[in-house]
Amino acid sequence: MATKKLLDGNHAAAYGVKLVRAEVLGIYPITPQTELANQLADFVASGELKAKYITVESEHAAMSVCAGGSAAGARVFTASSSQGIVFMEELLWQVPGMRLPVVMAIVNRSIAFPGSLRTDHNDSLLQRDNGWIQMYCENAQEIIDACIQAYKIAEDSRVYLPTIFAYDGYVISHTAMPVEIPDQEDVDAFLPPYRHEYVYLDPKRYKPVITHEPHSEVGMEYRFQMEEAQNNARSVIEEVDREYGKMFGRSYGGPVEKYRCEDAEAVLVTMGSITGTARVVVDEMRREGKPIGLVKLRVFRPFPVEEMQEIGRNVRAIGFVDRNISHGSAGGGVGTVETARALYTLDERPVLIGFYAGLVGKDVVPGDIRYMAERTLKAAETGKAERQVEWIGLRKQAESVQVKV
Amino acid sequence: MQEEIRLPGHVLCPGCAGAIAERLIFNTLGRNIILFGGGVCASGGAANATVPSFSLHFSGVGAGAAGIAAALEAKGVKDVTVVAMNGDGAISDIGFSKLSACAERGDNIMQFCMDNEAYMNTGIQRSGLTPWGAWTTTTPKGKQVGRKKDLPMIMASHNIPYVATLSPAYPKDFTTKVSKAAGIEGFKYLHVMVPCPTGWRFSFDKTIEVARLAVQTGIWPLYEVDQGVLRITQVVKERKPVIEYLKLQGRFRQLGEKETQTIQVSVDEASARLQQMDGKRIY
Numbered sequence: 001m002a003t004k005k006l007l008d009g010n011h012a013a014a015y016g017v018k019l020v021r022a023e024v025l026g027i028y029p030i031t032p033q034t035e036l037a038n039q040l041a042d043f044v045a046s047g048e049l050k051a052k053y054i055t056v057e058s059e060h061a062a063m064s065v066c067a068g069g070s071a072a073g074a075r076v077f078t079a080s081s082s083q084g085i086v087f088m089e090e091l092l093w094q095v096p097g098m099r100l101p102v103v104m105a106i107v108n109r110s111i112a113f114p115g116s117l118r119t120d121h122n123d124s125l126l127q128r129d130n131g132w133i134q135m136y137c138e139n140a141q142e143i144i145d146a147c148i149q150a151y152k153i154a155e156d157s158r159v160y161l162p163t164i165f166a167y168d169g170y171v172i173s174h175t176a177m178p179v180e181i182p183d184q185e186d187v188d189a190f191l192p193p194y195r196h197e198y199v200y201l202d203p204k205r206y207k208p209v210i211t212h213e214p215h216s217e218v219g220m221e222y223r224f225q226m227e228e229a230q231n232n233a234r235s236v237i238e239e240v241d242r243e244y245g246k247m248f249g250r251s252y253g254g255p256v257e258k259y260r261c262e263d264a265e266a267v268l269v270t271m272g273s274i275t276g277t278a279r280v281v282v283d284e285m286r287r288e289g290k291p292i293g294l295v296k297l298r299v300f301r302p303f304p305v306e307e308m309q310e311i312g313r314n315v316r317a318i319g320f321v322d323r324n325i326s327h328g329s330a331g332g333g334v335g336t337v338e339t340a341r342a343l344y345t346l347d348e349r350p351v352l353i354g355f356y357a358g359l360v361g362k363d364v365v366p367g368d369i370r371y372m373a374e375r376t377l378k379a380a381e382t383g384k385a386e387r388q389v390e391w392i393g394l395r396k397q398a399e400s401v402q403v404k405v
Numbered sequence: 406m407q408e409e410i411r412l413p414g415h416v417l418c419p420g421c422a423g424a425i426a427e428r429l430i431f432n433t434l435g436r437n438i439i440l441f442g443g444g445v446c447a448s449g450g451a452a453n454a455t456v457p458s459f460s461l462h463f464s465g466v467g468a469g470a471a472g473i474a475a476a477l478e479a480k481g482v483k484d485v486t487v488v489a490m491n492g493d494g495a496i497s498d499i500g501f502s503k504l505s506a507c508a509e510r511g512d513n514i515m516q517f518c519m520d521n522e523a524y525m526n527t528g529i530q531r532s533g534l535t536p537w538g539a540w541t542t543t544t545p546k547g548k549q550v551g552r553k554k555d556l557p558m559i560m561a562s563h564n565i566p567y568v569a570t571l572s573p574a575y576p577k578d579f580t581t582k583v584s585k586a587a588g589i590e591g592f593k594y595l596h597v598m599v600p601c602p603t604g605w606r607f608s609f610d611k612t613i614e615v616a617r618l619a620v621q622t623g624i625w626p627l628y629e630v631d632q633g634v635l636r637i638t639q640v641v642k643e644r645k646p647v648i649e650y651l652k653l654q655g656r657f658r659q660l661g662e663k664e665t666q667t668i669q670v671s672v673d674e675a676s677a678r679l680q681q682m683d684g685k686r687i688y
Contacts, residue, residue, distance in 0.1 A: 057506035061468035068472025
């Protein structure tokens with residue numbers, strides 16, 4: 001019988017890691033991930049989690065430990081945020097190429113400068129090009145579920161790619177809710193012990209494996225195979241979510257969740273904690289009779305192209321709420337730009353607006369959501385966007401300075 | 406006949422001491438090892454070893470090996486030795502914090518430093534272990550600032566169970582130390598001199614001669630620090646003048662009498678210090 005506990009996001013993640021029986025942990029503390037690091041140390045100290053916890057001296061070392069541990073046949077875990085993620089960047093390119101199913105939690109925090117301890121998604125979205133699968137969680141319950149699913153996806157032989165589950169610093173990492181903790185035996189049944197078919201360091205079954213830079217003659221083929229694995233992951237993610245639902249009673253609709261999208265003229269697309277706020281606002285606006293829907297992007301890599309196209313066919317306007325920035329982009333954050341590519345092949349395309357919201361930890365309040373929803377509805381009505389990109393909640397002074405310049 | 410772990414031939418330069426050192430290491434340890442090596446050019450030859458091996462980039466150093474050792478521990482594998490092999494650049498510069506952290510944590514790794522005294526793989530740029538006075542491509546007038554870091558002593562000061570210096574010119578001393586380290590639990594540090602004909606500018610048939618002279622002049626003393634007790638393992642009764650070692654190598658060509666004297670004085674002082682520590686607990 002699953003138990004319920006009051007847990008914040010960091011503790012939910014720790015319970016997830018305990019349930020998957022991670023064997024090697026290499027973690028360096030950073031705000032706002034620290035309680036996760038601490039809770040796992042407690043689990044190991046008490047014997048509840050039989051793992052080797054390596055108290056590394058940097059995030060670069062943390063991911064090095066994960067790489068070595070995974071290659072030597074252990075289920076591994078690490079977690080970080082912000083500057084820590086940037087510091088481990090070198091390894092974040094090596095691990096997917098080595099096809100090691102490392103799982104990492106990113107507790108989203110903005111990157112300096114100008115940075116803050118509070119959230120935005122640039123740290124995890126910085127990893128959009130290197131082969132990691134990426135999931136974004138809306139609340140603590142989803143974290144524990146995503147953690148268990150992440151290992152199942154990453155360790156699937158059709159995939160063998162590392163996986164990130166990300167959640168917003170403080171808003172989710174430090175906010176408690178009643179969380180259902182699955183039973184150990186159910187998780188054991190869902191997730192068998194880790195065994196890589198191709199990459200292993202074992203003198204008893206030695207075979208040469210290229211783990212250093214392959215010759216340039218085969219490097220591009222490596223990349224091709226990694227891309228195939230990302231494509232395979234699309235169906236694996238669906239399968240895993242369905243199977244999880246059958247076993248544990250919760251599933252998340254695959255890579256995207258459509259909320260009140262029936263007959264919607266316009267939708268907002270959100271990732272992470274903003275989704276929770278947006279649900280309330282959408283409910284409110286639906287009561288007012290406004291045809292607005294919400295799309296929660298749960299999986300960013302592989303990008304859910306077909307799902308976004310299907311949404312694009314059924315609405316007149318999409319507003320993408322980007323809690324990240326890509327300075328100098330073609331227009332909007334990386335979510336907007338990806339969506340534009342996904343929609344490009346449609347015969348009839350909806351209007352697409354890129355909203356910059358909640359950067360460097362700025363709060364996104366219901367009024368902001370309502371504003372973005374109204375703007376997207378208006379675009380649906382008129383068939384065009386007044387502005388392709390909008391900044392939400394910007395101080396008036398900054399906005400006027402920007403206009404003057 | 407002894408089984409060869411390395412396949413014949415190598416992709417290293419002719420006369421590379423790295424290949425000699427690796428052969429001694431692998432044939433001493435046997436097949437039941439997992440090799441972790443950064444991209445040092447000496448470890449580039451490790452691709453020839455028929456043992457499971459794993460590499461990260463230069464900056465990876467000990468932490469990748471720590472992950473392997475942790476996985477073995479988690480799986481209850483006790484009979485496999487984790488051997489990490491990195492160059493002086495990785496060890497003393499870009500990966501130094503990792504090396505220090507592995508030592509502090511006592512990760513169960515046998516760490517070799519393959520010291521060819523510069524970034525040879527990228528084309529002879531100076532490292533923290535390049536000796537004072539030596540020419541490299543980034544010290545065209547000779548390394549004028551900074552001495553070679555005394556890394557074996559730095560590692561000994563981490564209170565690890567075993568530290569040793571090794572030379573391919575003294576194979577018996579070399580393999581004895583490798584065997585001894587293999588039997589010790591925890592972090593072992595073995596610092597190997599790897600004369601480099603290409604980077605040090607000497608003829609490739611002089612590798613062992615250069616390595617032997619380094620020991621005989623006191624520039625590369627052979628010792629171990631076993632559980633904190635230092636012991637000189639290759640006693641040099643009468644040290645030869647350093648000029649005999651320096652003059653064989655083009656990298657020291659620009660040094661005049663004054664500079665040579667400076668090196669002689671510093672080697673004399675270091676030798677005297679080491680003599681005083683011989684047989685004593687130093688950490």
